[in-house]
Amino acid sequence: MPNLGIEVLFKGSNMLRLLGGLWVSLRISLIAVGFSILLGIPLGILMTVNSKIIKAFTRLYLEVVRVMPQMVLLFIVFFGTTRIFGWNLNAEIASVIVFSFWGTAEMADLVRGAFISIPKHQYESARALGMNSPAIFTVVILPQTVRRLLPLSINLVTRMIKTTSLVMMIGVVEVLKVGQQIIEANRTSSPNAAFGVYGTVFLLYFIGCWPISMLSKYLEKRWSNA
Amino acid sequence: MPVIELKNVTKIFDEKKSNIHALSDITLSVEEGEIFGVIGLSGAGKSTLVRCMNLLEKPTSGEVLVDGKNLIALSNKDLRLMRREIGMIFQHFNLLMQRNVRDNVCFPMEIAGMKRREAREKAMEYLEIVGLREKADAYPVQLSGGQKQRVAIARTLASNPRIILCDEATSALDPQTTGTILSLLKRINKDYGITVVVITHEMRVVEEICDRVAVLDQGTLAEIGPVKEVFHNPRSNAAKNLLLERRINQMGANAADGI
Numbered sequence: 001m002p003n004l005g006i007e008v009l010f011k012g013s014n015m016l017r018l019l020g021g022l023w024v025s026l027r028i029s030l031i032a033v034g035f036s037i038l039l040g041i042p043l044g045i046l047m048t049v050n051s052k053i054i055k056a057f058t059r060l061y062l063e064v065v066r067v068m069p070q071m072v073l074l075f076i077v078f079f080g081t082t083r084i085f086g087w088n089l090n091a092e093i094a095s096v097i098v099f100s101f102w103g104t105a106e107m108a109d110l111v112r113g114a115f116i117s118i119p120k121h122q123y124e125s126a127r128a129l130g131m132n133s134p135a136i137f138t139v140v141i142l143p144q145t146v147r148r149l150l151p152l153s154i155n156l157v158t159r160m161i162k163t164t165s166l167v168m169m170i171g172v173v174e175v176l177k178v179g180q181q182i183i184e185a186n187r188t189s190s191p192n193a194a195f196g197v198y199g200t201v202f203l204l205y206f207i208g209c210w211p212i213s214m215l216s217k218y219l220e221k222r223w224s225n226a
Numbered sequence: 227m228p229v230i231e232l233k234n235v236t237k238i239f240d241e242k243k244s245n246i247h248a249l250s251d252i253t254l255s256v257e258e259g260e261i262f263g264v265i266g267l268s269g270a271g272k273s274t275l276v277r278c279m280n281l282l283e284k285p286t287s288g289e290v291l292v293d294g295k296n297l298i299a300l301s302n303k304d305l306r307l308m309r310r311e312i313g314m315i316f317q318h319f320n321l322l323m324q325r326n327v328r329d330n331v332c333f334p335m336e337i338a339g340m341k342r343r344e345a346r347e348k349a350m351e352y353l354e355i356v357g358l359r360e361k362a363d364a365y366p367v368q369l370s371g372g373q374k375q376r377v378a379i380a381r382t383l384a385s386n387p388r389i390i391l392c393d394e395a396t397s398a399l400d401p402q403t404t405g406t407i408l409s410l411l412k413r414i415n416k417d418y419g420i421t422v423v424v425i426t427h428e429m430r431v432v433e434e435i436c437d438r439v440a441v442l443d444q445g446t447l448a449e450i451g452p453v454k455e456v457f458h459n460p461r462s463n464a465a466k467n468l469l470l471e472r473r474i475n476q477m478g479a480n481a482a483d484g485i
Contacts, residue, residue, distance in 0.1 A: 124282055125320035129334050129385060130309035132302070139337075143324055223324075 005192030009200060014182050018197075021178030022204045025164040028095045028174070033157050035096070036103025043104060044111020058108065065105035071166050073098045078170040095167040099160055106156050114148040115141070147223045154216035158209040175201055228255035228291075229389060229421050230279055235288035237274050237445075248274040249285070250445045256389075261415050261422045263432040263453065265468060266442035272425045275442065276391050279423065280312045281305060292389070310338065313382030313420075317394040319374040321366040327353065327377050328362040334385040345384075352380040356410060372403035379410060389421045390414070396431060404428075408435050429472040433457065441465045 009015050047058045065073075078094040081087045089097075118141055126136040168177035179197045186193050237249040248271045256262040266272050277283035278290055281297045290297045292308060300308060321330050331349035336342065353359045356376040366374055375395060382390055392411065396404040412435045415422050424431060432439050432453055439456050441449040443464035449456055460466045 119318075121316055121318055121320050124277075125314065125316060127282055128280055128309060128312070128314035128391075129337060129381075130306040131337055132306055135337065140322065144322075147324065 003190075003192045004199075005190050005194065005196035006200075008182060008186050008190045008193040008196060011186070017178050017182065018175060018200060018204065021173065021175035022208065024092070024172065024174040025161065025167075025176075026208060028092060028099060028167060028172070029157070029161045029164050031096050032099030032103050033160060035100035036107045036156075036160075037153070039100070039104040040107025041111050043108035045115065047108055047112040048115045062105050062109055065102050070098065070102060070163055071169060073101065074166060074170050091167070091170045091172045094170060095164070095172055099164070103156065103160055107153060110149055110152045110156065111145075114145045114152075117148060118144055151216045151220040151223075154212055154219070158212050158216075161209055161212075162205065175204055227258050229258045229293060230256040230423070231289075231291040231294075232275075232278065233289040233291070235275075235278055235285045235290065237271075237278065237283060238286045247445050249278070252288070252447050254440055254447060254450055256421060256423055257438075259415070259419050259421055260437040261412070261424060261435050263424045263426065263436035263439040264442060265426055265429065265432050265439055266448075266464065267468075268427060269444070270442040270464075271445040272427075272442055273393055276314075276393050276423060276425045279389075279391055280309050280314060282314075310334070310385045311388045313385060313387035313390040315375065315378045315382055315390065315392050315395045317397050319366070319371075319378045319398075321374060321377055321381070323366050326363050326365050327358065327369070330366070330377055331380045331384050334381060338385065349380070349384065352383045353377075355383065355414070356380045370403070371399050372406060375399065375403075375407050376410065379407075379414070383414070383418075387420060389423065392422065392424045392426075394425055394427070397426070397428070401430075404431070405434075411435060429468055441468065 009018070043058065046054060074095065077098050078089060078091060081089060081094075122140060122144070123136060126140045131140070164174060165176045168174055168180075173181075179201045183193045183197050190196075232252050232254050235249055235252045236247070239246040239248055252275065264272050264275055274283055278285050279292070281290060284298065292312065295308070297305060297308060322333065325333070328346060328349050331352050332342070332345040335345035335348060340348070350359060350362065353362055356379050358373060358376050358380065361369065361373065361377075366377065369377065379390075390411070395411075396407050399407065408431060411422055411424070414420055415435075422435075424436060426432060436453050438451060439453050440447060441456065441460075441462060441464050443462065448462035448464040449460065456465055457469065460469055
């Protein structure tokens with residue numbers, strides 16, 4: 001059996017360092033997710049408003065985020081702002097900004113979709129029951145929207161966690177970068193470390209994302225027939 | 227005494243290219259305790275007409291009087307209170323999917339500020355009326371179309387209405403289920419004296435339960451009168467066409483029976 005290069009993980013505090021890297025990835029994505037939810041929900045509601053100006057702006061924002069690779073956004077925010085405005089942004093903060101910028105757009109679009117998918121007659125029957133607009137929104141529309149929204153937004157969270165692997169390109173030492181460092185440091189003693197270390201990184205991502213995916217599946221199933 | 231009066235009601239929808247006259251100068255009244263039918267082909271303006279009766283659609287001009295009160299002049303709050311006296315059921319039932327049957331029926335009572343326990347007890351009474359007591363804990367998705375509509379009727383009864391508006395309430399149902407819903411509506415009308423307004427494109431519905439009928443044709447009132455009169459002696463072309471269609475369908479059915 002070939003040497004899988006796993007032994008490197010047990011040298012020194014390598015495993016702990018990897019876990020520390022995983023924590024950096026999760027921290028960036030979770031903070032960004034928090035911002036995305038906070039900003040995305042009001043923006044999504046705003047997007048359902050029938051105004052050409054708002055539509056044009058939000059449309060532009062959404063398209064920019066969709067078209068532009070996250071890596072380019074990272075470079076613009078991290079390197080670009082330094083040159084133009086002379087800001088000395090911490091790489092992790094730059095990452096949070098970019099991921100929030102991206103997440104807010106996606107979240108807003110999900111919120112918008114969830115709201116407009118509520119059939120018009122739900123509003124109608126609520127009004128026919130003599131409810132006022134705030135009550136219709138909170139009691140009738142919102143619960144149905146959240147049900148449609150939650151599985152989709154959980155999916156967005158896992159996508160954001162995965163995409164944090166890009167932040168090493170602006171110097172954030174997250175799980176993948178730690179893995180690389182370990183491999184480099186042990187190049188001569190364990191030439192096969194790449195397999196073991198990257199394999200472990202894969203497992204760590206899996207451990208981070210899989211429970212979230214399962215939660216989304218569970219909610220989808222539970223709510224589809226209730 | 228008329229319980230609903232429409233006076234010169236006109237509704238124009240502003241569309242990008244042209245204005246659509248959904249209703250043109252409709253004047254009619256619905257008497258207390260009767261079952262009033264509104265029939266017409268799709269696009270005739272039936273749904274708009276019934277939505278004007280509880281102001282889900284605001285007429286472009288004209289007056290809507292319920293119990294002698296002009297709905298258009300009411301404040302938002304008074305209008306909402308008024309709407310609770312005007313129940314409405316829909317083609318697609320419009321139940322809350324995340325609530326079970328009992329909680330759906332409780333819903334209007336909760337909005338009106340009734341205590342939860344009392345509402346739940348009352349809900350069971352209304353479910354008894356529509357014959358669905360045993361389904362109280364089921365969710366809408368577990369019910370058939372006819373059962374869902376019965377829950378919707380129970381929910382409407384829960385706001386203790388004087389009028390029930392039915393917007394194509396049986397159009398999504400098979401003929402047999404349509405029959406049970408119609409007899410339920412008739413029973414509610416008889417037992418509780420609730421005025422019922424039925425919007426439909428099916429002659430059969432009008433024939434089975436209505437006392438009087440209005441025939442709509444492209445947003446205008448083509449004919450109005452007791453069902454027997456309109457059916458035996460139709461004067462408008464719209465009514466004649468609807469009856470002709472009905473006769474052809476019956477002939478087809480009879481011919482099929484003959485084979």
